[in-house]
Amino acid sequence: MVEQDAIIKTLDLNCFYDELQVLRNINLEIYRNEILGIIGPANSGKTTFLRALNRLNSLNINYRQQGVIRFEGQDATQIPDSVLRRKIGIIFAMPQVLPITIYENVAYGPRVHGVKDGQRIDALVMESLQKAYLWDEVKDRLQTSATKLSGGQQQRLCIARTLAVEPDVILYDEPCSGLDPISTARVEDAMQQLSQQYTQILVTNNTKQAARVSHRTAFFLMGELVEVDNTQVLYTNPSDKRTDDYLTGKFG
């Protein structure tokens, strides 16, 4: 299941918005093909950590960062934005489908990366939708507007769209916070299947979801990484008292 081979590594990562420090000295390794859950109360820096990995934070002009992020052993700052963000895809909390057809939503990514061959795009669209467990539901209406899909379908469409640019890592920023339990289960199923091929990082407010899906779980609190361990160990026998308090609902 988990190979001990780090695809992403952060070394003393510190993140700031203006003078406010939101992450402190984060040292975390993310292994190839694992699902890493990140849990913690609101404002503990989980989302900032996720968005630091594919540099979406830098869209905010007040953002500053110190420390090193290594991706495949290479200093991530040496990789151009568009390449890094293709290899490290992200799924947002609210499904962000674009106001175009289902087909075009998935085809958009390959197109911006210069794929012009129509058959290749057709194949990518079909393959990506199948991997995201959406193909059967939408194959007859690829040319209808994506905004007409249900919330859960939209979120899986976003996953398919990310898969279409052939990433190595997929980041999920509370992907099920707006979904009903059945849609949530579908998204989680899709994640389980994808872990054959992809490294996935799941930020969630729902500790039960992390317990269900992730192989390892990291606990963030007030910008610090409190501990990270195999999910089973972290949930049943955490080494830090704060983790135990959070999981048993004493705060947060």
Add this chain to the structure above:
Amino acid sequence: MNRKWTETVIEAAIRLSGFLLIAFVFLIFLFLLKDSLSLFRVYPFFDFIAGTKWLPISEPPSFGIVPLVMGSFMVTAGAIAICVPIGVAAALYIAEIAPGFLKTILKSLIEVLASIPSVVLGFIGIVWLGPFVKNLFHLRTGMCGLTGVFLLAFMALPTIITISEDALASVPRMYKEAAYGLGATKWQALWRIVLPAASSGIMAAIMLGIGRVIGETMVVMMVTGNAPVIPTSLLQPLRTLTATIAGEMGEAVSGSDHYYALFAVGLVLFIITFILNFTAERFLRRTRR
């Protein structure tokens, strides 16, 4: 009890204002229609709408509006061809690229631009732009369609920029983030996502810009040369629907055929702008949905 009574009065007053507005539009239309019909009793409708000569004071007079419609159409098309690309590009710059302080300065400058009285622009057209166009193309006179085109494009710019900018700024930020998240560059995100998402608002801006240009009177009267002939080129003097009404209303004898013909021209103009505004409203509603 007293409170309920106040509510009723206020509601009635508001409702009255609303209906009054509808009544005004309707009454203007009725008046134009009534006076136009007085013309069509003595002058055939077909000769009016398809006639190629506008000679209101010759004997017998001829009230063909084709030269005027063509004049309006050519000037409008020319102005739109210039101001739409510039206006949309400027809106893109302000909404997406300009840093904060520049954005504020540009937006207030555009307001200033919008508030320049058209007679001042006409004046600039006569003393500066007209001679410039004349020398540039070696014409006999600079008072021609092209001079009007430049000034009208300038006048429509603020409308197009402000409304397009609003449309672009209201594109949800998440669309852009989604595009960036897939590795799109800034330009790819703008061109393939932001611009299409704002397209109906931009279309509405263009429609309102056209409405502004086609209804403009003072500038075209001052700089386009006022020759009611069918224009074959923008370098010729021409005359628009609006300039005809403004220029001839003073000399037309009240109650004469000429007088009623001008009302009929007004009716045509009213219908054109009504259709434009109606279309623009449709586009705007689609944006909001």
